[in-house]
Amino acid sequence: MGVLNDLKPQIVFKYFEELCSIPHGSGHMELIGDYCVAFAKEHNLEHYRDNLSNVIIVKEASKGYENSPAVIIQGHLDMVCEKTAERDIDFLKDSLELGIDGDQIYANGTTLGGDNGIAVAMALAILASDDIEHPRLEAVFTVDEETGLYGAEAIDVSMLTAKKLINLDSEEEGIITVSCAGGVTAECILPIEREKVEGTQVKILITGLIGGHSGMEIDKERGNSNMLMGRLLYSLNKELTLNIVNIAGGQADNAIPRETVLNIVVADKDLSKLETLIKEYQSIISNEYKTSDPKVVVKVENLGKAKAEALNKESVKKTILMLLNIPNGIQSMSADIKGLVETSLNMGVLKVLEDGVHAIFSVRSSVETAKAAVCDKLTALMEFLSGKVQFAGAYPGWEFMKDSELRETVIRVYEKQYGKKPAIEAIHAGLECGFFSEKINGLDCVSFGPNMTGVHTVEERLSISSVERTWKLLLEILKESK
Template sequence: MALSNIEPQVIWKNFSKLNEVPRPSKKEEKVIAFIKTFGENLGLPTTVDEVGNVIITKPATAGMENRKSIVLQSHLDMVCQKNNDVTFDFETQGIQMEVDGDWVKAKGTTLGADNGLGVATIMSILESTDIPHPELEALFTIDEETGMTGALGLKPSQLKGQILLNLDTEEDDEIDIGCAGGVDVTVSNTYATENAKGETVKIEVKGLRGGHSGMDIHKGFGNSNMIIGRLLYKGLENQNLQVISIDGGSLRNAIPREAIAIVSVKNANEFLATLETLKNEILEEFVAIEAHLQINITVAESTGKAISEEDSKKLIYVLKSLHNGVYRMSPDVPDLVESSNNVAKVELKEGNLKILNLSRSSVDSSKDSVAEQLKCVSELAGMTVEMSGSYPGWKPKPGSEIVQIMEKIYTEKFGDKPHVVACHAGLECGIIGANYPAMEMVSFGPTIRGAHSPEEKANITSTQKFWTFLKEILANIPQK
């Protein structure tokens, strides 16, 4: 890793140390221990709460004791995605990083800049001896990416801070003051299986960009599960078929990049001919935005038992009907996605079906509407639908004192006005704010591209700008 000479060196040093520690969501034991040891080695009061959040407190620097107290917050876990041709174990290996021009990226995997750069920045403030700041609480939460259980498990009495600075936004010219809530919608069923009656065909979709299922949902990126559904539906045009298996996508908050379906058909050549035109049409549809998309449809060896033709038809109809993408744009905030759904993972194996969705919205009633549509479609096909992990959105307060201070600092330091926005990602601020309604909250961060995908990269110049901005904010926190 050639990161040692990049400015600000303290952040990249801490980010490099952090990225040596495996930290998949729900498997954060090693990184919790790492951060706990970090705080204790600094001689700062350090606690781990009952769900695994780490809280490190630091007194105000001289002359700053009368300022409002601050909570600096980032999450410890990272999305673990890799390219198919990369051998990598996220549970045992550290991220392999490299510098590419003005960007830091990983070698075929997610980088973990989301939210590792935020964590590294807080570590840098905690160990500093020359940065003015009020009394600080550093809050490192767990499991943000797959359930926000850390934020949900945070007790109302644990924090004393009056202003929360969340360092989990991915555009350096944005000051985020609101976000979407979400709910996990899981569709499942168990089918009887039988010996396949015909010839086996493999449909493979790969090479899509993927991305963040909130921040990127409006960009028109391909969803491998939706493309598989279109192809299978077209295959029903001239003959019935039996689905043997489907394996598409992985995490709810990542737009799926790859999917494979194995089916049995009566006439493979006719099936391939039926799909050829649609295949070329899909490639043409996405040529401008998915330059590396591949769709391979080939005759294959049989790889297991199939579900019946009737059950296969119902499953394909559901895949074709599930809503994916933007559901509604906000009528109140220009260019903001209000509601969406990501059909994140489809798995049919030995007759056991699971379809994982993540529905998001900044309006709870609209979030419910998206989830209910998924439920209705799936239950009509005899499937079971479970809704879980619901979390609230974060309602914007554009006139708050900290937002006004940050706007003023940004304009003076960088010569332009920042964008004060709400985002379609799920930030922990909404959950934390439910227990701390009087706390002012804002989110900001350095520019990161391709989060939740192996294309993730962090901008070096932007990180310098972010560091300058944060230090200036801490020096100008208002009086109590």
């Protein structure tokens, strides 16, 4: 018996729980694609699937809506896979373990994938139903949104007829999104040289940070464990000989990293000094982040005597210079829209590979030239350090449409259901509407969704009551789309 069986709307939560039972982390879309195709065949629906596992399912209009303009319902199939250190799960094989806490659905020790599984579940629920009034529906499920909107970039939309698109990838009820930032993934690579060292190996862990979505939560000024480790490295290197064996922090470029691990080898005579410096740094960051990240902690573990390959002195120097000076976080706020972050970047992943130190960023901006300027900063710094930057997954922003029939319908239906007008906003996060607007001339888009918190973190929660209200809103919008 399913954990969500007794929740309403039952059909939506039925499909959401089925989706949670199928591994669907970014980059591993085959199984979830198989599920969508099997669903379409079961319900005798026209469907398409490309080699990336993007899936389109078409349902013809219900009685009385045969002459109504078609509507696209769109969401993405992939989820960000984050877990606690204690949680034993293989995201390539295992189902999520769902739980209910009051009005909230969560996953035990992992991200939930409400972003964007709840959108897919709502679309499937409509496609499966025989008693919902709607025009021709074109459900579009994209892959690898979380790693760069690759599915939306590649998908063939030639079979689509609709000029209206409802994206269900927003996370705050009561807000209708009408514009978003564009972005790109930047991977900075710093070449390194290694040397053999001996001493005591020590593991240092910065953990306890809240993290979050690098677009939606970048304005919360939460600590980035990778950047904090860079500061610590500088402090340690001033006082003792630092032999860096490895650094590893973060799991996705678009998630603010919660923890970073550093492995170093130090001389025995420096162990006491190291512990003192760590305590001092703990005091510093506990004070600086007492509001945004009150549980941040620096942990130290002595791993014993060791012989290891470590970065040589020049590579250590360049690594620290890079981490101290590379831009991160908010770069500018919009002068046109109060409270909107215009340009930012997030070092979501930091790791040492055979060819060097890799720092992977999600760069975002609602102004294309400002995004390019940030990329130029990264390039200039890395060239100075004899490194390089590789850019991938660039996606366009979604421009505000002055005259939008769909937006006016959503506002009218929302006001009737809630007794007040919704907020109309632009967001700093990326949405796939930008790619679809490029592909379909004159496309009219809106984005909305139920309340979700802690997205891209193990604290992710999905509001049950908000899902029900959003479901009713969606059905009424379709009903009025004659």
